[in-house]
Each structure stands twice: as structure tokens, then as C-alpha cells.
Amino acid sequence: MDARISSGRRAADAIVERLELRIVSGELPDRTALPPERVLMAEFGASRTVIREAITALSSRGLIENRPRYRPIVRKPGFDAALGALGGIVGHLLGEAEGVKALFDSRIFLERALVREAAMHARRADIQALREALAANEAAIPDSARFYATDVAFHAVLYEIPRNPIMPAIHRAYVAWLAVHWHRMLRSPERNRVNYQSHRTILEAILERDPDAAEAALASHLNAAWEYVRVTFEPAPERTEAGQP
Amino acid sequence: MDARISSGRRAADAIVERLELRIVSGELPDRTALPPERVLMAEFGASRTVIREAITALSSRGLIENRPRYRPIVRKPGFDAALGALGGIVGHLLGEAEGVKALFDSRIFLERALVREAAMHARRADIQALREALAANEAAIPDSARFYATDVAFHAVLYEIPRNPIMPAIHRAYVAWLAVHWHRMLRSPERNRVNYQSHRTILEAILERDPDAAEAALASHLNAAWEYVRVTFEPAPERTEAGQP
């Protein structure tokens, strides 16, 4: 009478699969509540143990939003949800210097390509958005918190230009990863002004349709930024070489 | 005697947190097996229900690898694990044409940047690896399955060149996403030959240290490839406009 799976596959996996199907097929539309566990139990002929395991699995895969005491809600995820889930995992890497460095480098690498793209293919609306973002950026120089927001917004425009929904999602993910440590980052109006000037240089290169100059300006900008990010991930003062001489 | 959490937090969450700490702190070193459920049960004063829930949660977050009947193994995740988890989610987007297009476009975008990088900064060893990959690619032209493997390998070299561990992980993720549909993709020795020629053109541009030519060649190559990928994601013939005139 046992319906146990004796192969290398959990019983919950089969249920996950079937529920997945119902979600992507639209049988369980977005934002609707999942049937109660006891119903699913009868429906799939499994114990609540298995049903619950399947639900948590779906939840961790982003197909279901499962607040503690509430009915699980079907969520057809977008790229944001996907990258959000990724963020939780990558977060663990952020404790290790190498991981952060790799992450930040990947950002530099991507944004270098983005500014090239911008220099070559930015449309009138993109240019306009960049101009506005830069203006907001300048206006916020005295206020570091606001500057940070406008800084993020400026870069966000770059991610919009390729018109690929994945790009903004990636940007949001980067921002989310780094935001955790923002409060530990050094910041000051002087520093803000430097960053503003970098943004300005980048935009000028884009306006001149000079991808190489734009790429170089951005690389310089982000490599400088890295110095300020890096320190926040170096908790213990390993070497006091230039400490108090 | 009940240790039930009555707030908006599951009991499992606390355990997840504590186990997380043990993992990142190194108390539970990488690759070691987790203690048996019954031990953890006693240790945390929770029922197996909760322990198991915590374990599956850790597992879905990539901190633990748990094959069906084996002891869960601690895994300080790398970027591969992260992107692997992401893959499961993104997979759902692959059913929708827009999602696939966006994904493929992002790949083109990234690889364009990669070949530029290669043209500018490829080292002797990278060049050698590319040459070898190309040779293997040519040799495999008659055998489509083998050709596919060498095709992937050729592109993989490009992802190695920036020396950023995230890049190869991204590549593997792309490959995994697309591999699911490989059996539906059209393939033939003629097609293989065309692809081989594309690879050859790309490598030549890299050898000449000409990033623009390399980028153009790669874009052309992948845009052509997209045509072959696209059809596999268009199940129903929605419009027969150019069907049988």
C-alpha cells in the first residue's frame, strides 16, 4: 500500500513537478492561494510531511510566496525574483574577500560593456534619462544618503539601455548585495563630488559616441569605487603596517 | 513544554540560522556530513519535522548538498551553486518566448564583451587553449553530439579569460539552461561547419588583437545561432503566414 519511491527521487519531487506544471500552465494562476495542505494531501495521495516539503521547495524556488502563517501564494517569478533568490546564496560569499572582489569585478566587466553599448546605441530618451540622473546626482552631493540613491539611479539608467529585462534585474541584485554594507562605507561630500565628476565624464563620452573613452572612464570610476567598498569587507586589521607610525 | 514559536517566524528559521553560523564560521567544515537528524533533534531541542525543514531550507539555499538518501553534506557554496539555484528558477522563464530571448540576448551581450577582452588581454595560455578548442571543434564536425560538446568548450575558454570565477559559472548556467532543449535543435554537419567557421573567424580576430572585429564576428555567430535556438521554444505554429503559400 506504500506509495514510497524507492529510487533516488523523493516523493516530494514528483509533487513539486506536478504543482510546477499547474503554475506554469496557468491552472494555478499568479497570486492565487494554494489549496490547503490537507486538500493537496488527498489529491496527491501523500502525507502532509511530503506536501509541506514540496511547498517549501516551491517556495525556495520562487514559485510560491510562503509567509509563515498564511496560505502559500502562487508567484510566477520574474528575473527579479530569480536574482533575489540568488542574492541570498551569494550573500554568503560576501564574507570572503575573494568572493566580493569577484563580484565587484564582474560588475565592472558588465558595466564596461554597458557604457560601450550606451555610447554606440543610446537613444534620445536614454540620453535624456542620463542627463536627468546626472543632474539629480549633482544636486545631491551635500547629502551622502541622497547621493547614494542618485548614484545608484545613474548606473541604473545604463542597465536600461540594452532594453533587456535581465539587465536591470542584475543591477538591482548588485545594489542589494552591496547595500548591506553601505553603512560601513566611507562617504563624504568630497567623495561624492569625485563620483559625480566621474559620472559626468562618462556621460560626456557617451554623448560624443566614443565607446572607448566611455569604457575607460567607467573602469576608472568603478575601480576607484572598489577601494571604498573593499575596506568594508576587511573586518580584522590583519596588518597594521601604516597604522600609527 | 512546547517550544513552539508563536511569532511570525518558523522554528526552523532559528535552526537554519544557527546551522548557517556553524557553516560560515567553519565549525562545520566544507564537505563534511551533517550530524544525523536525530542528533540535531536532541541538540536543538526540536522535532524531526523542524530539523528536516531546516535541512531542506539550507539545501535550497545551497549551503547543504543533500542527495536523496545520503547524509547531507556541508557545502560552502561557490558561484556555481548560486547560479545553479538561479537556473532552476530561470528555467520557468524558458517556457515563455520573451524570457528565452532575453536570456539569449544577455548571453550575446556578455560574450561580446568577453571576446573584446580576449582580443585585448588574452595571454599566451589563453590563445593556446583557444587554438586547441578550435582544433577539437573542427575534428568533431561530422559528429553533431561531439561537435556540440566542443562548441561549448570553445566558448568556455572565452569565459575563462577574465580570470573571474563568476564567468565560467555563468557559462555553465547558460549551457545548462540551453542543454535542456538541445535535442530539439536542428543540427547537421553543414551547420556544424558553419559554426566552426564562425569560431575560426573569432579566433583570428582575437589573434590580430582586433576587438571590434572579434565582437562583430561573435555577434554574427550568436545571432545566427539564435535562429536555431528560437525554433525550439516555439511549440505551437501560431501564424502560418508564410506556411504553404
Add this chain to the structure above:
DNA sequence: GTGGGTATTTTGATCATACCAAAAATGGCC
């Protein structure tokens, strides 16, 4: 004693049942 095969123990997977508390549904009151 060592390799290989077998018996035993451990342990993960699943089921069944029960209870509690919070959420949701119900119904009656103003």
C-alpha cells in the same frame, strides 16, 4: 592480513495522528 562479500546497525524518507494557535470564515448585533 587483506580483499571481498554478508549480516547488522544507522539513518533518511515517509506515514499517521494529535494538538495548538493564528487566520479565515461565519454569523449576529448595532
Add this chain to the structure above:
DNA sequence: GGCCATTTTTGGTATGATCAAAATACCCAC
């Protein structure tokens, strides 16, 4: 019709049992 008390539903957790596969201990032959 809207608001509040009551009942029902439902998710969270606990306990105990069973089974099969994995891990381990054991044994035997060479």
C-alpha cells in the same frame, strides 16, 4: 452595511512507527 464575537479552517509542531537504503561491522577465504 459595517463591526465585533464565535466557530471553523488551516498551518506549525510534536511524537512515534515503519521501511529501505546507506553505512558499518563482521566474517571468511585466500
